Amino acid sequence: MTKPKRSATIKDVAARARTSAATVSYVLNNRERYLRPELRARVLRAAAEIGYVKNAAASSMKGKRRGILAVVVAQFGNTFFTRMCVDIVSIAREAGFVVSLCNNDEDPGQERVIVERLISQRIDGCILSPALSLGENAELLRRHRIPCVILERALPDTPEAYDFVGHDNFQTGYLATRHLLEAGHRRIAFSGWNSPIPNVGERVGGYRAALREFGIPESRQFILTSELSEAGGYRMAGQLLQNGVSAIVFGHHDTAKGSLLYFQDRGIRWPDDISFVVIGTPEWTGVLRPRVTCVLRPEREMAAAAAHLLLNRVMDVDAPPARKLFESTLLDGDSVRVIAIS
Amino acid sequence: MTKPKRSATIKDVAARARTSAATVSYVLNNRERYLRPELRARVLRAAAEIGYVKNAAASSMKGKRRGILAVVVAQFGNTFFTRMCVDIVSIAREAGFVVSLCNNDEDPGQERVIVERLISQRIDGCILSPALSLGENAELLRRHRIPCVILERALPDTPEAYDFVGHDNFQTGYLATRHLLEAGHRRIAFSGWNSPIPNVGERVGGYRAALREFGIPESRQFILTSELSEAGGYRMAGQLLQNGVSAIVFGHHDTAKGSLLYFQDRGIRWPDDISFVVIGTPEWTGVLRPRVTCVLRPEREMAAAAAHLLLNRVMDVDAPPARKLFESTLLDGDSVRVIAIS
DNA sequence: TTGAAAGCGCTAACAG
DNA sequence: CTGTTAGCGCTTTCAA
Numbered sequence: 001m002t003k004p005k006r007s008a009t010i011k012d013v014a015a016r017a018r019t020s021a022a023t024v025s026y027v028l029n030n031r032e033r034y035l036r037p038e039l040r041a042r043v044l045r046a047a048a049e050i051g052y053v054k055n056a057a058a059s060s061m062k063g064k065r066r067g068i069l070a071v072v073v074a075q076f077g078n079t080f081f082t083r084m085c086v087d088i089v090s091i092a093r094e095a096g097f098v099v100s101l102c103n104n105d106e107d108p109g110q111e112r113v114i115v116e117r118l119i120s121q122r123i124d125g126c127i128l129s130p131a132l133s134l135g136e137n138a139e140l141l142r143r144h145r146i147p148c149v150i151l152e153r154a155l156p157d158t159p160e161a162y163d164f165v166g167h168d169n170f171q172t173g174y175l176a177t178r179h180l181l182e183a184g185h186r187r188i189a190f191s192g193w194n195s196p197i198p199n200v201g202e203r204v205g206g207y208r209a210a211l212r213e214f215g216i217p218e219s220r221q222f223i224l225t226s227e228l229s230e231a232g233g234y235r236m237a238g239q240l241l242q243n244g245v246s247a248i249v250f251g252h253h254d255t256a257k258g259s260l261l262y263f264q265d266r267g268i269r270w271p272d273d274i275s276f277v278v279i280g281t282p283e284w285t286g287v288l289r290p291r292v293t294c295v296l297r298p299e300r301e302m303a304a305a306a307a308h309l310l311l312n313r314v315m316d317v318d319a320p321p322a323r324k325l326f327e328s329t330l331l332d333g334d335s336v337r338v339i340a341i342s
Numbered sequence: 343m344t345k346p347k348r349s350a351t352i353k354d355v356a357a358r359a360r361t362s363a364a365t366v367s368y369v370l371n372n373r374e375r376y377l378r379p380e381l382r383a384r385v386l387r388a389a390a391e392i393g394y395v396k397n398a399a400a401s402s403m404k405g406k407r408r409g410i411l412a413v414v415v416a417q418f419g420n421t422f423f424t425r426m427c428v429d430i431v432s433i434a435r436e437a438g439f440v441v442s443l444c445n446n447d448e449d450p451g452q453e454r455v456i457v458e459r460l461i462s463q464r465i466d467g468c469i470l471s472p473a474l475s476l477g478e479n480a481e482l483l484r485r486h487r488i489p490c491v492i493l494e495r496a497l498p499d500t501p502e503a504y505d506f507v508g509h510d511n512f513q514t515g516y517l518a519t520r521h522l523l524e525a526g527h528r529r530i531a532f533s534g535w536n537s538p539i540p541n542v543g544e545r546v547g548g549y550r551a552a553l554r555e556f557g558i559p560e561s562r563q564f565i566l567t568s569e570l571s572e573a574g575g576y577r578m579a580g581q582l583l584q585n586g587v588s589a590i591v592f593g594h595h596d597t598a599k600g601s602l603l604y605f606q607d608r609g610i611r612w613p614d615d616i617s618f619v620v621i622g623t624p625e626w627t628g629v630l631r632p633r634v635t636c637v638l639r640p641e642r643e644m645a646a647a648a649a650h651l652l653l654n655r656v657m658d659v660d661a662p663p664a665r666k667l668f669e670s671t672l673l674d675g676d677s678v679r680v681i682a683i684s
Numbered sequence: 685t686t687g688a689a690a691g692c693g694c695t696a697a698c699a700g
Numbered sequence: 701c702t703g704t705t706a707g708c709g710c711t712t713t714c715a716a
Contacts, residue, residue: 007464007486009693020703025695034701051485056462057399057408058693061708066399067463068442076428079625086418089445093452098459100410101443103431110435117440120398121409122349143393144349230628257629264631283421284626286572287599289606351709362687367711376685400709403692 008052016046028054060122069097069310070118071127072111074153076103078254079282080299081129084151087303088127095311097124104131111137119144125314127306129153133197138162147313149306153197163313164323165306167297169199172328173206176249176277176295179330181214184339185247185275187222191236191259192251192279194225203251203279226255233258241268246275247336253280260288271337281331291333298326350394358388370396402464411439411652412460413469414453416495418445420596421624422641423471426493429645430469437653439466446473453479461486467656469648471495475539480504489655491648495539505655506665507648509639511541514670515548518591518619518637521672523556526681527589527617529564533578533601534593534621536567545593545621568597575600583610588617589678595622602630613679623673633675640668 010028014021019039026033027043046052060066069092073081089099100123104111108131115137118126125147128138135155141148142161149163173190180188190207192200204223211218221243226232233255240248250256256278268274270290278285278294285292305324312319352370356363361381368375369385388394402408411434415423431441442465446453450473457479460468467489470480477497483490484503491505515532522530532549534542546565553560563585568574575597582590592598598620610616612632620627620636627634647666654661 007461010695011693021694022696022703022705023701026702029695031696036701039702053458053461053486055464055693057402057464058708059695060399061403061693061710062695063708064695067459070440076431077424082419082424085443086445089418089443093444093456096459098412098442098444098456098463100440101427101431102435102440103428114435114440116395117409117438119349119395121440122397122399144395260629261631283624284629287602287626287630289603352711353709363710364687364689364712365685368686371711373711378685381686397709400692401711403694403709404711405692406711 007055008050009055010052012050013043013047013052016050017042019043028052065124065314066122067097068100068121068123069125069127069314070100070102070123071151072102072104072114072118072129073151074104074106074129074131076101076105080280080297081152083299084303084306087300088307091304091307092311097311104129106131108132108134108137112140115140119146122146125149125310127151127310130155147310149310149313151302151306153199156198160323161321163309163321165302165309165326166324167302167326167328169202170206170209172279172295172297173203173249173251174210175206175328175330176279177207177210178213179277179293180247180249180275180336181210181216183247183275183336185336186216187244187246188216189222189224189240189243189245189248190251191224191226191233191240191248192255193228195228200225200251207249225251228252228254230254230258230261233260234262237262241274246339248274248276250276250278250280253278253282253285256280257282257284260292270335275336277330277336279328285333290335293333293335294331295328296331297328301326349397350392351397352394354392355385355389355394358392359384361385370394407466407656408464409439410442410463410465411467411469411656412442412444412465413493414444414446414456414460414471415493416446416448416471416473418443418447422622422639423494425641426645426648429642430649433646433649434653439653446471448473450474450476450479454482457482461488464488467491467652469493469652472497489652491652491655493644493648495541498540502665503663505651505663507644507651507668508666509644509668509670511544512548512551514621514637514639515545515591515593516552517548517670517672518621519549519552520555521619521635522589522591522617522678523552523558525589525617525678527678528558529586529588530558531564531566531582531585531587531590532593533566533568533575533582533590534597535570537570542567542593549591567593570594570596572596572600572603575602576604579604583616588681590616590618592618592620592622595620595624595627598622599624599626602634612677617678619672619678621670627675632677635675635677636673637670638673639670643668 010021010024013024092099102114111131127149129151130153133153152166224236237259281294352363352366355366434441444456453473469491471493472495475495494508566578579601623636623638
């Protein structure tokens with residue numbers, strides 16, 4: 001086979017099959033039109049022989065879909081997002097789309113650049129976890145009539161205008177805390193990310209509600225946050241132990257990691273010396289013994305919901321904006337000591 | 343601002359600036375052509391006012407670049423690949439490209455579908471880790487003149503035709519084994535993935551070479567492989583201990599994870615009861631104490647090399663196919679006991 | 685100093 | 701039954 005200087009076009013196929021471009025288009029797209037079977041076969045053969053592959057860009061200029069979706073996440077390396085991306089990509093593939101994955105790195109400026117580039121590509125739809133939960137880039141997509149599903153980070157303004165898929169952060173915090181309370185703990189801390197996004201605050205809200213339910217007064221000393229880093233977790237662990245807590249809700253797995261390192265370095269054993277529940281299920285929770293008790297956020301469901309919601313929008317299914325909130329579940333482990341209750 | 347039914351085009355801008363589409367194109371692309379500053383400003387203003395964003399698809403039809411690259415990896419969830427993807431995406435972004443990330447899931451059939459879709463999108467270039475190291479999909483890309491860099495998985499046939507970026511698996515296996523030998527170990531096992539790709543075999547080759555160098559006869563009982571799973575690692579750990587090894591080279595982190603669970607479940611402590619080196623640096627190695635000794639594969643360098651190689655090709659830099667092999671480095675930990683040597 | 689027009693590859697209305 | 705043609709949005713040559 002000789003190498004062509006440029007990719008084969010519909011005209012090349014037409015020439016080879018001794019017919020017209022229109023006919024080739026009809027055949028290749030299986031559109032309703034009666035054609036002599038012989039002609040149809042000839043076209044198919046010609047296309048195969050020269051290795052014709054349709055140019056999706058040209059096709060899109062006639063109002064067809066581009067066949068490209070995008071997912072913009074805030075922390076690409078975070079397993080929570082990575083796993084959702086894997087699922088979304090796979091669902092999109094089934095539906096015939098390729099997915100452009102982008103990382104805004106929690107930076108609205110970068111996100112702006114990314115979104116403009118996506119608009120320039122005239123992608124068919126976008127799943128977006130807005131950096132800092134800001135809405136202007138989503139607005140940009142909407143102005144260009146690109147369907148957009150907000151994932152995980154709710155927008156503060158005009159939330160009702162967008163499809164939204166997330167998990168119930170309040171319930172997540174509540175679930176973790178309640179588990180510790182039911183095990184008999186009373187001096188329970190919350191430690192997490194001092195994030196500008198509302199998610200963390202909602203988890204703390206759940207934590208507070210659980211305490212209240214059990215009639216435990218909350219203490220300012222028991223709620224600690226830091227930047228999102230192992231070092232921050234390490235620091236907070238020391239502080240909390242000093243403050244005399246018996247159990248901790250780790251609001252974010254990145255800081256939790258640092259805290260567990262602190263425990264191990266100081267010979268503090270779980271669940272004997274300290275009890276805890278980790279919100280999130282990063283890979284490392286699976287390699288520790290005793291087993292870590294975690295709260296599993298509904299990653300698979302969220303990914304599936306976001307993908308299907310977007311695909312429906314892209315396929316012109318008309319529906320009012322949906323808001324899907326999923327609940328977290330507790331993955332029992334051995335990092336919580338059950339205290340005998342008198 | 344009223345919502346337009348369709349995205350603004352160059353003509354809309356022209357109309358608003360009371361000039362022609364050609365002029366708008368010249369202005370917006372900063373092409374060499376003298377224009378009255380006043381006109382230029384008018385065009386810019388008009389474009390901004392109606393929120394014009396160039397349609398890259400249309401632009402590409404005039405022979406311009408599409409602005410899309412693709413990365414096809416074999417195991418999207420594997421941190422080794424995930425981290426490289428993050429870096430590649432970020433380098434590509436700097437250069438003005440969006441990146442379509444795809445997951446072939448070790449399945450050449452899926453890969454075929456993906457590659458055809460990418461060709462259909464007329465992407466500008468592709469970084470490919472071929473499933474099972476098969477070459478036909480790379481060949482497909484080449485037939486469509488899409489620049490292609492092979493990453494991590496070397497192709498058995500026609501390897502010299504492609505740019506290739508990888509790490510030296512032989513050296514990686516050698517490095518790990520030598521570290522154990524130098525610590526005084528003599529009963530050293532290799533345990534890993536029973537993979538169809540050559541990478542694993544090369545690591546075993548390095549293992550063997552190191553043993554030979556130290557005059558240690560190799561034992562068949564000391565080389566174990568299994569499917570890529572925690573359960574496989576768990577099984578192999580038991581078997582190796584039974585075979586009386588004092589140290590293990592873990593050829594793949596996924597099976598290593600299972601083995602470490604086995605150790606913990608049985609109260610086998612490292613480095614006292616067993617020594618090991620893990621090839622790879624998944625997240626979980628950072629949370630274990632005593633610290634795990636790992637071999638760091640040159641992920642960042644590989645990602646950067648692959649990205650830049652591809653960008654050069656895309657930018658029409660003409661060069662003979664390059665083959666870049668990077669070396670791994672040892673990250674010292676505390677999972678290797680130093681045996682006093684008489 | 686600027687505009688008109690051709691044409692990239694494809695689809696679909698329309699005309700045989 | 702099948703082919704001709706217009707036109708999607710853009711770039712660039714050519715003409716004015």
